[in-house]
Amino acid sequence: xxxxxxxxxxxxxxxxxxxxxxxxxxxxxxxxxxxxxxxxxxxxxxxxxxxxxxxxxxxxxxxxxxxxxxxxxxxxxxxxxxxxxxxxxxxxxxxxxxxxxxxxxxxxxxxxxxxxxxxxxxxxxxxxxxxxxxxxxxxxxxxxxxxxxxxxxxxxxxxxxxxxxxxxxxxxxxxxxxxxxxxxxxxxxxxxxxxxxxxxxxxxxxxxxxxxxxxxxxxxxxxxxxxxxxxxxxxxxxxxxxxxxxxxxxxxxxxxxxxxxxxxxxxxxxxxxxxxxxxxxxxxxxxxxxxxxxxxxxxxxxxxxxxxxxxxxxxxxxxxxxxxxxxxxxxxxxxxxxxxxxxxxxxxxxxxxxxxxxxxxxxxxxxxxxxxxxxxxxxxxxxxxxxxxxxxxxxxxxxxxxxxxxxxxxxxxxxxxxxxxxxxxxxxxxxxxxxxxxxxxxxxxxxxxxxxxxxxx
Numbered sequence: 001x002x003x004x005x006x007x008x009x010x011x012x013x014x015x016x017x018x019x020x021x022x023x024x025x026x027x028x029x030x031x032x033x034x035x036x037x038x039x040x041x042x043x044x045x046x047x048x049x050x051x052x053x054x055x056x057x058x059x060x061x062x063x064x065x066x067x068x069x070x071x072x073x074x075x076x077x078x079x080x081x082x083x084x085x086x087x088x089x090x091x092x093x094x095x096x097x098x099x100x101x102x103x104x105x106x107x108x109x110x111x112x113x114x115x116x117x118x119x120x121x122x123x124x125x126x127x128x129x130x131x132x133x134x135x136x137x138x139x140x141x142x143x144x145x146x147x148x149x150x151x152x153x154x155x156x157x158x159x160x161x162x163x164x165x166x167x168x169x170x171x172x173x174x175x176x177x178x179x180x181x182x183x184x185x186x187x188x189x190x191x192x193x194x195x196x197x198x199x200x201x202x203x204x205x206x207x208x209x210x211x212x213x214x215x216x217x218x219x220x221x222x223x224x225x226x227x228x229x230x231x232x233x234x235x236x237x238x239x240x241x242x243x244x245x246x247x248x249x250x251x252x253x254x255x256x257x258x259x260x261x262x263x264x265x266x267x268x269x270x271x272x273x274x275x276x277x278x279x280x281x282x283x284x285x286x287x288x289x290x291x292x293x294x295x296x297x298x299x300x301x302x303x304x305x306x307x308x309x310x311x312x313x314x315x316x317x318x319x320x321x322x323x324x325x326x327x328x329x330x331x332x333x334x335x336x337x338x339x340x341x342x343x344x345x346x347x348x349x350x351x352x353x354x355x356x357x358x359x360x361x362x363x364x365x366x367x368x369x370x371x372x373x374x375x376x377x378x379x380x381x382x383x384x385x386x387x388x389x390x391x392x393x394x395x396x397x398x399x400x401x402x403x404x405x406x407x408x409x410x411x412x413x414x415x416x417x418x419x420x421x422x423x424x425x426x427x428x429x430x431x432x433x434x435x436x437x438x439x440x441x442x443x444x445x446x447x448x449x450x451x452x453x454x455x456x457x
Contacts, residue, residue, distance in 0.1 A: 018129040018138035025142060026424055027108055027382075028127065029151065030404035032117070032162040034428045037104055039064050039158050042097035043072075043118075046090060060090050061101070064158055082113045082131065097121070102160055117162075123152040125162060164426050171423045171453045173440070176212045178202040178449035184225045185444040186233070187433035188247075191215070193233055194444055195223035201235060201245060202449075209440060209452055218245050220252060227268040234274045234288075236263040242276055242286050244293055256293035258284050267308040267315065272332040275315060277305030283317060285333055296333045301325060306361075307387075311351045314338075318346040320361055324369075341369055350388040350397065355414045357397055359385040366399065368415050377415050381407050387431060391438045391455075398441070400429040406441075406453075425451060 020028075044060040047053070048071065057073035061083070074086025100119040109115040116128040118139070126147040127140040139146045152165045180199030185192055192212075194202040201223050203215040218233075220243045225236035228247070237243040241257040258276060261284070265277040273296070276284040281301045287294040303321025310316075315327040315335060323343035327335035345360040356369040364381045366388070383401035390397055397417050399407040405424050409417035429443040434455070441453040 019141050020129070024108060025140070026422075027403070027405070028106060029148065030383075030401070030424055031106055031108075032104065032125070032151065033164065033426060034403040036156070036159045036161050037102045037117070039100050039155070039160055040103050040116075041101045042092070043099050043101060044090075044092055044095045044097055046095070048088075057084075060088070060092065060095075061085065062090075062092050062097075064100075077131065100155075100160070119153050119155075119160060120147070123165075124148070125151045125153055167426050169424060169426065171455070171457050172425065173452045173454050174210050174212055175445075175451040176204055176214055176449050178204075178214075179217055180223075181447050182430065182444035182449050183223070183446075184431040185433050185442050185450070186226050186228050187435070187442055188228050188230065192433070192442055192450065193226050193228055194450060195226040195235060196449075197224070198222050201226055201233060203247075203250065204450055206442070206452070212450065212452065216250055218250050218252060220245075221255075224263070225265045227266055227274070229268070229270050234266060234268055236266045236276060238262050238264070241284075241295075242266065242274055242293055244288075254293055256286055256295050258282075258295065258298075265305060265308055267310045269310055269315075269329055269332050272329075275308050275310070275335075277308050277317070279304050281305070281319065281321075283308070285335065287333055289332075299327075299335060306347045307349055309349055309351050316349050316351055316356065318349040318358065320345055320347065322346075324349055324356060324358060326371075339371065343367060348385070348387045350390045352390060352394050352411070352414055357388050357390070357417070359388050359399070366417070368417065370415050375415070379417060381419075383407065386428065389432045389434065389441075391434055392436050393438055396438070398432060398434075400432060400443075402428060404428050406432070406443075423453065423455075425453075 042062045046060040059072035061070045061072050069090040070085040071088045073084040075084050077084040102117050106115045114128050114130045118126045124147040129138040129140050150166050154161045178196050180196035182194045184195040190207045192204045196202040200217050200219040202217050205213040220235050220237050221240040222238035223235045227234050233245040235243040240255045241263050243255040244253045246253050261278040263276045267275050274286040283299040285296045287296045301319040303319040305319050307318045313329045317325045323346045324341045326339035328338045347361045348359045350357040354372045358367045364384050368377045383403050385399045386402050387400040395411050397409040404427050405422050408421040410420045427445050427448045431444040433442045441455050443451045445451050
């Protein structure tokens with residue numbers, strides 16, 4: 001620990017510097033860029049004694065929620081009042097805030113009382129780490145500076161988003177910021193299709209991996225998921241149900257609504273049917289065998305349908321109440337249930353060779369199920385998991401975390417994945433496709449569009 005001579009904006013008396021392991025800093029940045037945070041308070045300089053001398057505790061903290069003002073270090077800090085807040089009545093209407101505080105509740109902070117970030121007026125972001133024995137504040141030192149050199153922020157009324165001012169990620173080869181919000185991605189020979197929310201389906205040429213070329217956007221109502229053959233793409237198009245897109249003319253051909261239900265996820269059995277999941281408990285079967293979309297029937301499950309995976313002639317459906325249901329697709333328009341695994345909160349399912357990998361909602365837990373003998377194994381990831389993706393050779397399992405990282409597991413023993421690394425990315429990944437040789441990953445990264453990853457590093 002070392003004394004901070006000048007922090008910024010007059011913090012020289014209040015702040016000392018703290019260091020932390022690189023793993024903590026990387027995980028903290030992945031957490032910060034994965035969500036919005038509430039703005040809790042604004043910080044002002046204020047001469048309480050009116051003597052023209054600013055003392056170490058001449059600071060006013062104003063709660064954005066209540067409007068109450070406090071003097072920072074106005075009294076001796078205690079366990080229940082670590083900032084020494086003392087209620088004062090100060091009119092801040094003619095004062096300019098020097099910055100803002102936001103409580104982040106970072107899971108890896110041992111003392112959550114100090115799980116705060118400070119947002120400087122010049123867009124710098126600092127992380128509070130605690131206090132020292134003399135009640136001076138410790139801020140995290142990064143590359144010799146008491147703030148994140150590569151992070152900034154955007155204010156939105158009473159919330160804040162942490163963003164990268166510059167990006168330097170060794171696994172990223174290239175990217176393209178699509179016009180919308182990219183929810184899912186489909187790899188199709190030398191092209192990528194991205195479900196790009198209200199902007200439709202983005203088409204990106206990846207003949208050159210280092211220079212992806214945006215071909216165009218095909219308008220749909222609200223593209224939430226996409227799957228495809230070489231000629232046609234099928235889109236989970238929210239209230240419009242399923243939309244069909246001609247990839248030669250880059251135009252929408254038709255849509256089929258789902259009896260008022262919202263389409264959020266889907267899977268394709270080429271030339272036969274599209275299976276569409278809803279936030280309710282219905283799974284619709286849409287016939288495509290005659291070249292037209294025709295809603296045929298629906299299946300009723302226990303809960304919200306989170307993911308549908310088709311492998312060979314079987315369909316695996318994860319719903320958040322029942323678990324994972326397996327259907328035979330020998331008769332594509334009449335799926336027959338042939339297996340069921342009760343698992344409340346089932347969110348994502350990846351299908352290996354006789355092994356199912358299942359993540360759970362709002363959880364870091366992953367379950368493996370051996371369908372040959374019904375044996376079960378559970379392991380904890382170090383972050384909550386959004387989606388599971390298997391490498392084509394089934395030797396690696398990628399966990400798309402809810403923060404801005406991807407955890408990598410070795411499957412030498414398929415039923416007992418072993419953590420071998422983590423890939424850090426600018427913002428959370430919502431979906432990933434992997435090249436057939438397993439070397440490259442193509443991720444839908446929400447508001448940041450497409451990123452292409454080198455998975456060999």
